[in-house]
Amino acid sequence: MLKEFREFALKGNVVDLAIGVIIGAAFSQIVQSIVSDLFMPMIAWITRGGVDFSNYFLPLSGDVTATSLEAARAQGAVIAYGSFITAAINFLIVAWVLFLVVKGINEVKRKAERNKPPEPAPEVTADVQLLTEIRDLLADRARPSV
Numbered sequence: 001m002l003k004e005f006r007e008f009a010l011k012g013n014v015v016d017l018a019i020g021v022i023i024g025a026a027f028s029q030i031v032q033s034i035v036s037d038l039f040m041p042m043i044a045w046i047t048r049g050g051v052d053f054s055n056y057f058l059p060l061s062g063d064v065t066a067t068s069l070e071a072a073r074a075q076g077a078v079i080a081y082g083s084f085i086t087a088a089i090n091f092l093i094v095a096w097v098l099f100l101v102v103k104g105i106n107e108v109k110r111k112a113e114r115n116k117p118p119e120p121a122p123e124v125t126a127d128v129q130l131l132t133e134i135r136d137l138l139a140d141r142a143r144p145s146v
Helices: 002-009 012-046 069-075 081-115 126-142
Strands: none
Touching (some): 012 081
16 A cells, blocks of 8 residues: 555656645745735835725724724624735736746747657558559559550
């Protein structure tokens, strides 16, 4: 059983998947930094009010009077739609980057296909060559001579 598990775990697909998950986690941190450190400050500057999506929430009970999300969560139930907006921006950035990566890979594949030399004609075997000669001789006999 251990031998089967080791064979399964060391298959190329499983190892590739593990590498993809690890790279995805690192990429997630990069995207989070891009959103929180680059895009959100630009959005705040554009709106001229210093918009901070992280503290946007709707209280679900009258007991919530706090102005920050963390304090509001301590007071009662809230819908943190600002966090959702940030997550949606993260998703759009990841989707856009993955689109560009797939587009680039497809372009490289198309270039490789265009630059690929034509395949040589398949080698004709001796029996096919003999049959072709017989066919040609029979066709010549069938034609009337002029």
